[in-house]
Amino acid sequence: MTTTDDTSAQIKWVTQNHQLVPYADATISIMAPGLTFAALVFEGFRAYRNSTTDDLAIFRLDDHLKRLAYSLSVIEMDDPPSSEAVAADIMATMKANDFREDTYIRAQVYVDDWGSMTATGPVGSSVICRPRPRVANFETGQKFITSSWRRNTENASPSRIKASGNYLNSRLAGLDAKRQGAGGAVMLNEDGTVSEGPGGCLFLLRDGVFHTPDVISGILESITRDTILKIAPPLGIPMVERTVGRTELYLAEEAFYCGTGQEIMPITAFDGRPVGDGTPGALTRKLQSHYDDVVRGKSDQYSDWLTPVYGSAA
Ligand SMILES: Cc1ncc(COP(=O)(O)O)c(C=O)c1O
Structure with missing residues (x-):
């Protein structure tokens, strides 16, 4: 194990x-x-x-x-x-x-x-x-590589559905990262633009704005990604969904990976090049903390997103 x-x-x-x-x-x-x-x-x-x-x-x-x-x-x-x-x-x-x-x-x-x-x-x-406790490296972040495997295409094995068959593609990229001693992988589409990681979506900060590949970039329509797109602007953190080029990975001032499992995982390097100063960025930290408040019910504004399990028996 x-x-x-x-x-x-x-x-x-x-x-x-x-x-x-x-x-x-x-x-x-x-x-x-x-x-x-x-x-x-x-x-x-x-x-x-x-x-x-x-x-x-x-x-x-x-x-x-x-x-x-x-x-x-x-x-x-x-x-x-x-x-x-x-x-x-x-x-x-x-x-x-x-x-x-x-x-x-x-x-x-x-x-x-x-x-x-x-x-x-x-x-x-x-x-x-x-x-399931919080993932390791939540505080310190992880280094990512760009995998040589391309993302499944929409017309072959659509990433938009959460089907186990799509995870062969993810596994190959994950093995690439493991072999290179990295914590995660970026997968590119056939046209060379950025899609996502094996089990989560990517955000890059450029000039104070976070950019994330849009929903036609070979991604799963991630609920964590959607949550971040909704909770960040009221904090004064602007968000843009668009096509993202590979070299933008190397220009990012901050970056993170997100999903239900990882929550918000800072990325500290892409392909051996440090992101910013190579440590988790201040805005990424702010989003990690706010996301935690939202999922734990510390923010009334988002209470509709929470379904109690035990109810009055808690
Ligand atoms: C390929 C892939 N992309 C993105 C995500 C993130 O999706 P969500 O935020 O809905 O968990 C996952 C999560 O399992 C995933 O497997």
């Missing part, structure tokens, strides 16, 4: 096909198209310990469920679970495990049993939750 935050031993219950089962008893067929042909879509959510209620609250649950429904409509499956059914499974799984600390939740929908490449059923689903 090579993860730094391995908490899998704490998982007692998962949901499979809307039933709670012990983690060890949740299985799929070894010939399932979800495995053999990557006929699987998923979502990754985080539940945070709320600073005022002491409850856990899932961040932007409805927006993640909406993206799951979108991914399902593109990949095509028979009678997939509704958003309400997935939400109910998430709540049941959280409560069965009784997690009280920051938790990562993964919901998957896949084609099970034995089938061809175009099989659309039988459809299986699962939800798994595990405690």
Whole structure:
């Protein structure tokens, strides 16, 4: 096991096909198209310990469920679970495990049993939750490289859907970074413009404005990215979505990587060239802190984004 935050031993219950089962008893067929042909879509959510209620609250649950429904409509499956059914499974799984600390939740929908490449059923689903502390290097940041692998194209394996098949491309780029001793990778599109990293989106500061590749730049429509685009301007931090060129990586005054898992991860170098002075920038720090306030309910303005898990039982 090579993860730094391995908490899998704490998982007692998962949901499979809307039933709670012990983690060890949740299985799929070894010939399932979800495995053999990557006929699987998923979502990754985080539940945070709320600073005022002491409850856990899932961040932007409805927006993640909406993206799951979108991914399902593109990949095509028979009678997939509704958003309400997935939400109910998430709540049941959280409560069965009784997690009280920051938790990562993964919901998957896949084609099970034995089938061809175009099989659309039988459809299986699962939800798994595990405690997930903040990633290492959140304070110090990470060095990134530009991967030699190009990002999946919209007309080949669309990055806009959260399908397991897209993560082969991400894995190859991630392995590039690992081999070079870097913490992450930038993936370029076929035209050489910047897309995203293997599991998160990129922001670069230039002349006091953050720039992020737009939604036609081969990115997943990240909920963290969208959150930052909404919470930064009221703080006086301007944001622009546009096509970003590779050499802009080397001109950035600050940079960060973002996603549900990493939250806001400062980037301190691209391809061995320091970003700014090579340490996390002041505006990146400000955004990290404000994002944390938002996800933990310290900011009333964004309370609609929080769905309590235990409610009055907290
Ligand atoms: C490829 C990719 N891009 C971006 C993101 C960030 O998306 P979100 O902020 O919705 O977690 C992820 C997260 O898993 C991802 O896998």
